[in-house]
Amino acid sequence: MSSPKSRRELYSEATRAALLETATRMFAADGFTKTSLDDIATATQVTRGAVYHHFANKTALFVAVIEAQEQVVVDRAVADALAADGEWAAAMAALDAYLDSCCDPVYGRLCWIEAPIALGYSEWLEWEADHTLGLVEKFVVSLIDAGVIGPTPVGIGSRMVFHLMGGAGSAIAGAPEDSRTQVRQECGLVIKAMVSGLRIDRS
Template sequence: MPPVKSRREQYSQATKAALLEAATRRFAEHGFAGTALEDVAADIQASRGAVYHHFASKTALFEAVVEALETEMIREVVEAVATTPDTWQAAMTAMEMFLDHCCDPDYGRVVWQEAPIALGWKRWKECEEKFAYGLIEQLIKALVDSGEVPPLPLEPMARITFHILGSAGMALAEAPRTGQAQGQGRVLRGDQAPAERSAQAGGQPFLTRCAGGAAPCGGGVGRHPRMS
């Protein structure tokens, strides 16, 4: 049985959770540069000192927000995949959920638009690999084992697919919020009816069968447009 937390520990955890929630709203609406720690603290009626008690800097708070958003996205994807027995459908479900998250205003702006600037390109890429790459590698291994994709070397297939999905995620996050982003997601996924998927079992769905053909968005993650 886990030890019972003191009232002070419970209050501290509640304050940290409230700060993360308020910071998520602020970063999504105003961006990293337009968000002040005083405003985040004021949103939950706390002091700036309360922010620094939990986070060493605005960058540390922002990175915690990114990690929270990524953790929730991965959790939802893993839960959905776990209940999908068909390996191909599991991969399609995972990809669809990821792209749908990229259309979310909070996740899309914070993770894909603000994070490369706030954290720097190298650190942002490390975060993306920490959360997404391992899951992609597992899904592709399952597809190879089931015969859905050719038995090519796993690491290059996972790496290329990771970069293609990164390009798709960035494109969706930067698309207008008028319904076009969802439509673009369907194009990037190469959606097909079940009969079409069956007819093309040896063809090129699912990001051209795990990067066997041309990649969307120019293929691979390049420099962030605001960093070039």
């Protein structure tokens, strides 16, 4: 049985959570470049030293923010997949959950617009692959094992779907607010039509 956390530990956790909440709001509203650690510290009502106690620099804080955002999206996609009937329906439910999440102005801006700026394109792409490519691969393997799609090179197949989803995320997040839903629907139609070509039974 673990011992109860000290008041200092609880305060530290609360401070970190408050910093993440403030940083999420400010990065989404003003962007990574225009938001400073001093801005975040002031808005959170903590010292700059308190920020550095938890995060080495602004980039580290930003990474923590987008990690939290991605985890919410992944959890939602997995939950919707588990509630679906059949492997294909599960994969499509996960895709729909992801595309819907890209319409969210906070997630969309942070992970698809600000992240490439904050991390650099190559590092951001690698980061995204580390966080989502494995999940895409699991869906591809499950569809092959269930006989829903024919023999497919798992590695390249998963990466192609991953890049399709990335293109959709960028398109949706970058669309004007009044057309974002339409772009999301169009992305869903195109991706589903493309991956449906792998199905053995296309009925």
